[in-house]
Amino acid sequence: MKELVERYKIKAYYLALGMVGNKDEAFDISQEAFIRVYKAAGKFKPDRRFFPWFYSIIANLCKDCLKRREKWDSRQIDIDDNDFLLVAETNPEKIILKKETARNIRKAIMRLDFSSREIIMLKHFRDLSYDRIAEILKIPKGTVMSRLYYARRKLAEILSEYE
Amino acid sequence: MSEEKYRIMLSGYIDNELSPEEKRDFEVHLEGCADCRKELESFQKLQEVTGAMKYADIPEQVWEGYWSSLYKRMERGVGWIFISIAAIMLLCFGCYHFCADFLLNPEEPLLLRIGIGCGFIGFIILLVSIIRERLFARKRDRYDEVTR
Numbered sequence: 001m002k003e004l005v006e007r008y009k010i011k012a013y014y015l016a017l018g019m020v021g022n023k024d025e026a027f028d029i030s031q032e033a034f035i036r037v038y039k040a041a042g043k044f045k046p047d048r049r050f051f052p053w054f055y056s057i058i059a060n061l062c063k064d065c066l067k068r069r070e071k072w073d074s075r076q077i078d079i080d081d082n083d084f085l086l087v088a089e090t091n092p093e094k095i096i097l098k099k100e101t102a103r104n105i106r107k108a109i110m111r112l113d114f115s116s117r118e119i120i121m122l123k124h125f126r127d128l129s130y131d132r133i134a135e136i137l138k139i140p141k142g143t144v145m146s147r148l149y150y151a152r153r154k155l156a157e158i159l160s161e162y163e
Numbered sequence: 164m165s166e167e168k169y170r171i172m173l174s175g176y177i178d179n180e181l182s183p184e185e186k187r188d189f190e191v192h193l194e195g196c197a198d199c200r201k202e203l204e205s206f207q208k209l210q211e212v213t214g215a216m217k218y219a220d221i222p223e224q225v226w227e228g229y230w231s232s233l234y235k236r237m238e239r240g241v242g243w244i245f246i247s248i249a250a251i252m253l254l255c256f257g258c259y260h261f262c263a264d265f266l267l268n269p270e271e272p273l274l275l276r277i278g279i280g281c282g283f284i285g286f287i288i289l290l291v292s293i294i295r296e297r298l299f300a301r302k303r304d305r306y307d308e309v310t311r
Contacts, residue, residue, distance in 0.1 A: 002230055009229050014218050023219070031233050035240065068299075102216060123178070124213040130180045141180075149174040156205045159212075 018121030019062040116151035
């Protein structure tokens with residue numbers, strides 16, 4: 001179990017972070033996902049790949065977390081307090097994004113519906129191939145392309161509102 | 164091929180996921196479609212903007228303590244399961260004796276039995292409600308780590 005945790009903890013945390021946009025909740029979800037894996041270890045078929053199964057556990061926990069947030073906390077998370085995405089560039093001369101743009105991206109991503117946000121995070125922030133995304137989300141490759149198209153269109157629309 | 168299909172292919176095009184034939188076909192369409200060119204430009208801009216961002220890092224000591232924190236959480240989970248089983252068993256035992264020895268005992272005055280019975284039910288409902296509320300509040304407490 002420890003080996004599994006060491007291998008997947010970072011992936012689990014960042015996947016959850018992209019979907020819930022809050023560091024504490026993402027940390028909590030990543031740990032809860034391992035507990036679910038431990039409890040359901042008997043149900044896992046060895047001929048299946050581990051990561052898509054693990055991913056579905058994380059995605060379900062994220063959905064529960066977002067539902068709970070909607071139900072119990074009428075305020076949406078404060079984007080300024082949840083800087084889960086930052087400008088990667090360190091060289092001031094090469095900085096093409098200002099802090100304001102980064103903030104807008106965070107806000108826009110959090111306004112997407114779950115399935116759009118999920119596919120944007122997998123492609124844009126984890127840089128996975130369509131085959132890999134199809135395997136993880138258990139959907140055909142063509143659906144990955146169409147879902148990604150509509151998600152990008154939505155994201156671009158939301159971002160244009162901030163410009 | 165319909166316009167919508169070409170639009171969807173836009174994603175595959177910028178991600179380099181189209182087959183050589185699809186790519187050629189799409190590029191021919193792109194030449195004559197101003198809307199697709201405009202959308203391609205907006206997607207490329209989106210890619211550029213998101214490509215210049217990264218996830219916020221987490222301090223190394225958090226990763227170092229990850230396993231021990233998870234282990235403690237699992238250990239506590241097992242503890243809670245046993246405590247819950249014990250509590251349910253004791254509660255059932257208590258309820259059974261309370262009903263058998265007092266509520267259904269004809270030797271006790273009827274009015275007293277009804278009164279205490281109602282009070283007991285009310286107490287159980289309040290207890291369950293408070294426990295449920297506390298459990299949700301603990302998960303949602305933003306100021307849990309604040310030292311008062």
